[in-house]
Amino acid sequence: MSGGAARAAVLARVRSALADVPAGEPGAAVPAVPAAAAPDDLAGLFADRVADYRATVTRCAADDAAIAAAIGEAFARHGAGSSVVAPGVPEAWRAAAPGPEVDEPALALERLDAVDGVLSGCALGIAETGTIILDGARRSGRRAITLVPDLHVCVVLAADVVAGVAEATARLGAAIVAGRPVTLVSGPSATSDIELDRVEGVHGPRRLEVVLAG
Amino acid sequence: MNGPRRFPEAAREALGDSQLRANLRRATHTIRDRRAAVVAEIGEWEALREAGRAIKEATMRHLDVHLEALERSVTDRGGVVHWARDAAEANATVARLVHEAGAREVVKVKSLATDEIGLNDALAAEGITAHETDLAELIVQLAHDTPSHILVPAIHRNRAEIAALFRRTLPGAQGVSDEPAALAEAARRFLRERFLGARVGVSGANFAVAQTGTVCVVESEGNGRMCTTLPEVLITVMGIEKVIPSLADLGVMLQLLPRSSTGERMNPYTSLWTGVAPDDGPQAFHLVLLDNGRTDVLADATGRQALHCIRCSACLNVCPVYERTGGHAYGDTYPGPIGAILAPQLHGMRGPTTSLPWASTLCGACADVCPVGIDIPGVLIHLRGRVVAQAARGDVPAGERLGMEAMARVFSSRRRYEAAQRLARAGARPLARGGRIEHRLPGPLAGWTMSRDLPAPPAQTFREWWRAR
Ligand code: SF4
Numbered sequence: 001m002s003g004g005a006a007r008a009a010v011l012a013r014v015r016s017a018l019a020d021v022p023a024g025e026p027g028a029a030v031p032a033v034p035a036a037a038a039p040d041d042l043a044g045l046f047a048d049r050v051a052d053y054r055a056t057v058t059r060c061a062a063d064d065a066a067i068a069a070a071i072g073e074a075f076a077r078h079g080a081g082s083s084v085v086a087p088g089v090p091e092a093w094r095a096a097a098p099g100p101e102v103d104e105p106a107l108a109l110e111r112l113d114a115v116d117g118v119l120s121g122c123a124l125g126i127a128e129t130g131t132i133i134l135d136g137a138r139r140s141g142r143r144a145i146t147l148v149p150d151l152h153v154c155v156v157l158a159a160d161v162v163a164g165v166a167e168a169t170a171r172l173g174a175a176i177v178a179g180r181p182v183t184l185v186s187g188p189s190a191t192s193d194i195e196l197d198r199v200e201g202v203h204g205p206r207r208l209e210v211v212l213a214g
Numbered sequence: 215m216n217g218p219r220r221f222p223e224a225a226r227e228a229l230g231d232s233q234l235r236a237n238l239r240r241a242t243h244t245i246r247d248r249r250a251a252v253v254a255e256i257g258e259w260e261a262l263r264e265a266g267r268a269i270k271e272a273t274m275r276h277l278d279v280h281l282e283a284l285e286r287s288v289t290d291r292g293g294v295v296h297w298a299r300d301a302a303e304a305n306a307t308v309a310r311l312v313h314e315a316g317a318r319e320v321v322k323v324k325s326l327a328t329d330e331i332g333l334n335d336a337l338a339a340e341g342i343t344a345h346e347t348d349l350a351e352l353i354v355q356l357a358h359d360t361p362s363h364i365l366v367p368a369i370h371r372n373r374a375e376i377a378a379l380f381r382r383t384l385p386g387a388q389g390v391s392d393e394p395a396a397l398a399e400a401a402r403r404f405l406r407e408r409f410l411g412a413r414v415g416v417s418g419a420n421f422a423v424a425q426t427g428t429v430c431v432v433e434s435e436g437n438g439r440m441c442t443t444l445p446e447v448l449i450t451v452m453g454i455e456k457v458i459p460s461l462a463d464l465g466v467m468l469q470l471l472p473r474s475s476t477g478e479r480m481n482p483y484t485s486l487w488t489g490v491a492p493d494d495g496p497q498a499f500h501l502v503l504l505d506n507g508r509t510d511v512l513a514d515a516t517g518r519q520a521l522h523c524i525r526c527s528a529c530l531n532v533c534p535v536y537e538r539t540g541g542h543a544y545g546d547t548y549p550g551p552i553g554a555i556l557a558p559q560l561h562g563m564r565g566p567t568t569s570l571p572w573a574s575t576l577c578g579a580c581a582d583v584c585p586v587g588i589d590i591p592g593v594l595i596h597l598r599g600r601v602v603a604q605a606a607r608g609d610v611p612a613g614e615r616l617g618m619e620a621m622a623r624v625f626s627s628r629r630r631y632e633a634a635q636r637l638a639r640a641g642a643r644p645l646a647r648g649g650r651i652e653h654r655l656p657g658p659l660a661g662w663t664m665s666r667d668l669p670a671p672p673a674q675t676f677r678e679w680w681r682a683r
Contacts, residue, residue: 006299007297010281010299010503010505011281013509014509014512015278017513018275020515021275021276025276027275027276031261032265034258035258036256106493128479129472130480136491142494143439143485144495147439147444165469166462166466166469169464176426181485181491181494181495182486183485183486184468185482186478186481188482189435189483190434191350192366193348193353193367194349194376194397194398195237195373196366199394201402202434202437203409203436203440204436204439204482204483205436
């Protein structure tokens with residue numbers, strides 16, 4: 001335990017700064033935010049919102065053959081010849097990725113930097129914001145595999161799409177309590193730092209392909 | 215850093231830079247239009263803002279409890295928590311941790327807290343090189359410049375300036391064109407080697423959830439993911455006011471922040487990590503909890519709300535003063551309306567930033583956009599009162615006192631303020647040249663225009679125009 005004196009001093013300062021707060025005051029209840037009416041077509045809204053970020057969205061039926069075909073097309077669009085695959089991706093999907101190497105045992109960083117793309121699933125999608133949530137479980141994979149390669153192909157099951165951010169954070173509780181890292185992805189990497197001109201792709205994957213099944 | 219100048223002197227220089235003003239005007243108007251469009255999509259926006267405000271207020275009133283809870287949760291998850299009373303203590307802690315990791319370089323995510331404490335210079339003095347990895351921060355670092363906006367720190371520079379800078383200073387970028395895509399590509403190539411080889415990453419935090427020990431970093435480029443995922447050791451420096459109680463609170467904040475900040479429904483990447491995850495990311499995590507003046511802010515029951523700020527920068531983008539002067543004139547890590555209420559308080563109401571509460575027209579636009587409902591004009595007036603009271607006690611050079619008292623009287627009431635605007639218009643138009651007043655104003659305001667130009671008052675104030683609609 002480092003800095004015991006600093007800890008005691010900061011906490012003492014906080015307490016003396018809050019001398020005006022009555023002792024025993026309960027933590028005020030946070031007003032509930034009325035949930036927006038959920039749209040009828042969650043998957044359709046999700047697809048539109050993802051496309052708004054200049055990601056590519058392919059919709060297909062929720063069966064393995066259709067998903068595999070969409071995965072193959074997504075990699076082919078970018079001429080990808082090699083890929084890393086999250087360990088929990090079903091075998092039927094994996095076979096559609098080019099030269100798939102499963103990240104189990106974990107691949108070296110240099111290998112992740114050398115492959116053309118990555119195939120993963122995800123935990124959830126958020127319709128209102130077009131967000132994909134990777135939760136560190138086997139289908140999402142560990143964080144580095146969906147970060148270092150330049151192309152990310154992500155399969156989202158329509159059944160996993162929720163309406164808004166609040167529902168998503170509520171559903172993430174289990175992963176977080178289990179200590180798993182969570183990443184929210186909304187479109188490809190982007191910057192607007194130079195004259196506010198949006199440029200897709202700086203450090204994260206520059207291209208995001210979403211396969212929306214169902 | 216900027217010299218320790220008071221706002222009026224620094225602003226005078228900035229006002230003379232027409233390139234800067236053109237860049238700023240375009241940037242602030244673009245972002246605020248985007249923000250307005252995505253905010254309008256959310257029917258329950260006002261309820262969300264009120265929830266955001268209430269969460270922050272309740273958290274601040276019990277900050278000690280939440281900090282101890284956060285410490286416990288992070289520690290339970292394999293992280294190590296450090297406390298720092300001030301910048302020197304925080305910098306020394308980070309430097310020691312980097313040395314212990316056996317590293318001479320760190321990769322850094324853009325972080326206002328580490329700018330505030332001057333971490334990069336402190337590490338350099340210890341023989342450690344800090345690589346800024348956010349594109350704008352890299353530009354600022356290569357140019358030996360300081361950020362001018364909290365969201366887009368290099369917004370005062372245009373593409374031609376950045377291209378010239380990269381050709382001169384960025385390894386491997388000698389022939390780069392001035393297309394933003396080419397400049398981003400040059401930065402990507404340079405930084406990728408740094409990411410892949412980094413042993414230590416340093417970040418700030420947008421939020422930290424007390425209940426679970428989860429730290430949150432919100433970003434766009436992926437450099438934040440790189441810095442928090444690839445190194446062996448991760449060090450996060452976080453102001454103590456960034457703690458929020460629960461995941462439900464995080465859900466509220468993640469709705470408020472991106473729309474208010476970049477004007478996106480959601481920013482490209484949000485990273486959440488909880489201590490150390492076996493086999494995924496850094497296997498050592500250190501969280502440095504920074505005071506550095508924050509408990510002084512907390513002690514002022516009115517000024518305390520400055521700690522609610524989630525650094526979205528919406529208030530900068532709507533501020534007529536910021537739009538004209540840019541961030542450097544404020545002379546602090548925190549510019550714009552939030553800077554005007556936060557910086558002087560963080561500095562203990564001492565030194566040049568005590569002029570910042572006057573760097574405002576009290577138009578109220580900042581309060582209208584603030585996603586956590588900070589009453590910025592109210593705090594500005596309150597702080598003006600504190601500065602004047604200090605001056606009356608003789609804590610401030612006498613020359614400043616009279617002007618401040620006059621300004622405080624005028625600015626502390628809307629009626630007097632509007633009357634003064636009308637008076638200024640009547641009296642000042644004849645003195646204006648090219649939209650500026652360069653002559654001394656007559657009477658008690660002479661001291662004001664001696665050292666600074668005033669924009670000529672418009673023919674009609676916003677408030678008059680609004681009422682007449
Ligand atoms: S004061 Fe409010 S509007 Fe300004 S940066 Fe902070 S949160 Fe955003």
